[in-house]
Amino acid sequence: xxxxxxxxxxDETLRADLAKKGVIWTSLDFLYNWGRRxxxxxxxxxxxxxxxxxxxxxxxRYDIAxxxxxxxxxxxxxxxxxxxxxxxxxxxxxxxxxxxxxxxxPKYVLTMGACAISGGPFIxxxxxxxxxxxxxxxxxxxxxxxxxxxxxxxxxMVLQKKIASQEIQKAAWYQKGLKREFPIPELGPNxxxxxxxxxxxxxxxRNPRKExxxxxxxxxxxxxxxxxELVVAAKSATPGAAA
Amino acid sequence: xxxxxxxVKKELETRLPDVKLRLIRDSILIENPEDLLRVALFLKxxxxxxxxxxxxxxxxxxxxxxxxxxxxYSMAKKQGPVxxxxxxxxxxxxxxxxxxxxxxxxxxxxxxxxxxxxxxxxHPDPRRLFMWEEFQGYPLRKDYEQEDADILETAxxxxxxxxxxxxxxxxxxxxxxxxxAGQRAVAEKPEKPRN
Numbered sequence: 001x002x003x004x005x006x007x008x009x010x011d012e013t014l015r016a017d018l019a020k021k022g023v024i025w026t027s028l029d030f031l032y033n034w035g036r037r038x039x040x041x042x043x044x045x046x047x048x049x050x051x052x053x054x055x056x057x058x059x060x061r062y063d064i065a066x067x068x069x070x071x072x073x074x075x076x077x078x079x080x081x082x083x084x085x086x087x088x089x090x091x092x093x094x095x096x097x098x099x100x101x102x103x104x105x106p107k108y109v110l111t112m113g114a115c116a117i118s119g120g121p122f123i124x125x126x127x128x129x130x131x132x133x134x135x136x137x138x139x140x141x142x143x144x145x146x147x148x149x150x151x152x153x154x155x156x157m158v159l160q161k162k163i164a165s166q167e168i169q170k171a172a173w174y175q176k177g178l179k180r181e182f183p184i185p186e187l188g189p190n191x192x193x194x195x196x197x198x199x200x201x202x203x204x205x206r207n208p209r210k211e212x213x214x215x216x217x218x219x220x221x222x223x224x225x226x227x228x229e230l231v232v233a234a235k236s237a238t239p240g241a242a243a
Numbered sequence: 244x245x246x247x248x249x250x251v252k253k254e255l256e257t258r259l260p261d262v263k264l265r266l267i268r269d270s271i272l273i274e275n276p277e278d279l280l281r282v283a284l285f286l287k288x289x290x291x292x293x294x295x296x297x298x299x300x301x302x303x304x305x306x307x308x309x310x311x312x313x314x315x316y317s318m319a320k321k322q323g324p325v326x327x328x329x330x331x332x333x334x335x336x337x338x339x340x341x342x343x344x345x346x347x348x349x350x351x352x353x354x355x356x357x358x359x360x361x362x363x364x365x366h367p368d369p370r371r372l373f374m375w376e377e378f379q380g381y382p383l384r385k386d387y388e389q390e391d392a393d394i395l396e397t398a399x400x401x402x403x404x405x406x407x408x409x410x411x412x413x414x415x416x417x418x419x420x421x422x423x424a425g426q427r428a429v430a431e432k433p434e435k436p437r438n
Contacts, residue, residue, distance in 0.1 A: 091375060124430070126382040126389050127373065183406045189379040190390040190427070194399035198410050203393040228267045 029167050036080075036106070037068075037163040040156070043079035044072035045099065048086025050113040050146040057149035067156050076102040081159070083152075084138075087115035087122060088129045090192050097184045100136045105173035105180065108163075110140040110155055117141050126191075134196035136182055244322040246292065251325055254291060255282060270312070270326035279329050280339045286315060286325065287344060293319045297345035300352055302359035304385050309336050309361055331361065333384075340366040358383035394428035396421060 018025050046054060057064045064070050073079045076099045088096055100109065111132055114120030122128035132138065139162060142155040172178055182200065185192040196202070248269050255264060255271070262282060263274035273279055286294040294315040303310040308330045316323030329338050340363035341348040352363040353372040360381035363369065371378065380387055395403075395410070397418045403410055421428060 091373075124389075126387070130392050183403075183408065186402070187375045187377055188398065189377055191392065194403050195390070195392050195395060197408065198395075198403070198414065199408050202411070 030164075032168060033164045033166060037160040039071075040067075040069045040081045040108070040159065040163075041071045041073050041079050042069055042081040042083050043076055043099070043103070044074045045082065046085050047088060047092065047096075048113075048115065050085035050116070053146045053149055054083055054085045054112065054152060057152045062149040062153060064153065064156065067153065067160070069156055076100075077104060079103055080106065081108045081110060083110050083112055084116040084132050085112040086146075087113075087120070088132050089127050090129050091127070091187065093129045093132070093135065093192060094184045094186065096132060097135045097182055101181045101184070105178075106171065107180075108139045108159055109136060110142060110159060111138050112142045112144075112147055112152060112155070114143060114145045117143060120145060129192070131201075134201045135185060137200055246322050246325055248325070251286075251292065254289070255285070258289075259285060267328060270328050272328045272330065276329045276331055276338045279327070280341070280344065282327065283313070283315075283341055283344050292325070293317045294323065294325055295319055296323075297341060297347045298324065300341070300348055300355055302355035302361055302383070304359060304383065305330075306385060308332055309359055311338055311355060311361055313341065336361045337364050338362070339364050342366050357381070360384065388427070388432070389430040391428040391430045394418075394421070396428055 015025055015030075046052075056062060058070060058072065069081070076082075080103075082100055082103065084096065100107070109132075111117050115122060115128065117131050117133070119125070119128050119130035123130055133141075140155045140159050142151060144151055147155070168174065173180070182197060185194060187193075248266065248271060252264055252266060252271055255262060259278075259281060262278045265272040265274060273282055283297075286292050294317050296316045296318045298314040298316050299312075301312040301314075303312065309332070311329045311331075313327040313329075314324045315327065316325075331338060336359075338361055340352055342352060342363070343365060348363075349367065350372060352366055353368070353370060355361050356363060356366075356369060357371040357373050358381055370376070374382070382389070395414050395418050400410060400415055400418050
């Protein structure tokens with residue numbers, strides 16, 4: 001994930017040293033971002049098995065409350081972060097994009113697990129979207145199948161780092177003409193229409209998977225299914241074998 | 244506990260003499276799909292077997308024909324399974340529905356219809372189960388042509404342009420070329436399907 005370093009002119013170590021002596025020296029950016037990053041409210045929204053790791057991260061053992069992100073909101077209107085936890089099927093994708101559109105600014109997206117990033121093991125499936133980043137911008141990609149709760153906490157910390165690096169004056173959601181509402185794909189005769197939003201995502205020039213395996217769809221061991229009829233013929237030819 | 248399949252076949256042949264049956268491994272193939280309902284009803288009601296539970300209905304594509312496989316168990320006698328097979332051609336894929344006999348067939352037959360296009364006649368609610376209503380084709384058939392998700396087609400271009408989204412020229416040209424050739428963007432497939 002690309003994030004800009006905090007451009008504040010205050011030295012971080014000096015700030016920490018002064019804080020120990022009871023002197024608080026701050027900038028508006030720092031205070032504002034500290035407030036935002038310390039109370040990220042995720043949306044209560046699970047798609048597949050990764051959701052269980054998200055639930056585990058919210059429970060006492062891993063305790064996402066330590067990072068201020070324990071308040072899972074059941075409404076997109078009250079959420080800051082959308083954790084896309086699991087496989088996004090083509091049937092579900094329009095609803096995911098719609099929920100993203102309904103979230104207020106500033107909003108962040110964290111994709112959790114291989115499926116949400118790229119389709120994962122179902123990449124060649126007829127029913128699975130090859131990554132939600134085809135329709136909405138993603139801030140943190142969190143690989144794993146599924147990622148452990150610690151990994152989710154790490155993803156959250158990376159997001160906090162990103163939030164800390166933002167500046168009020170340059171933040172996208174304060175700029176004029178911000179276009180953060182993305183068109184919701186429709187269910188078509190062969191899949192989703194459109195297949196992707198070229199303003200958000202475009203296919204890579206080269207396909208390393210195809211270069212490596214040769215065939216895009218057919219990977220793995222070729223096995224011939226047993227011919228059922230032949231087995232029966234052999235059984236009936238040798239008396240006693242059938243019993 | 245297993246039921247010896249030969250005994251099921253023998254019982255069926257004595258009670259329903261006009262039904263043609265064939266053994267395939269540990270299963271019974273019913274040669275005429277029309278007989279399926281009678282056979283299932285008999286196996287359910289017969290005091291010898293009491294197969295009162297239909298565990299699964301599966302579709303299969305064998306390239307030359309489509310097959311529907313049924314696994315029957317007896318909850319009363321704690322035994323099973325008895326496996327029944329029915330085969331139909333792709334052009335005339337019609338099998339009588341087992342939903343009137345076994346309620347559990349209802350959703351599973353909808354799934355087999357959704358993915359293999361086997362029409363279960365007499366089904367109370369013959370809709371697709373997983374895919375949406377507008378979806379065309381039957382995705383688990385071996386001759387299904389899956390879309391290439393990385394190439395935009397004219398329908399996508401028109402949809403995106405109607406919403407004022409900028410599209411790179413090369414994508415537009417590719418879509419135009421595909422339409423001129425009268426083709427769809429289809430995902431690459433092996434020359435021969437896996438058996």
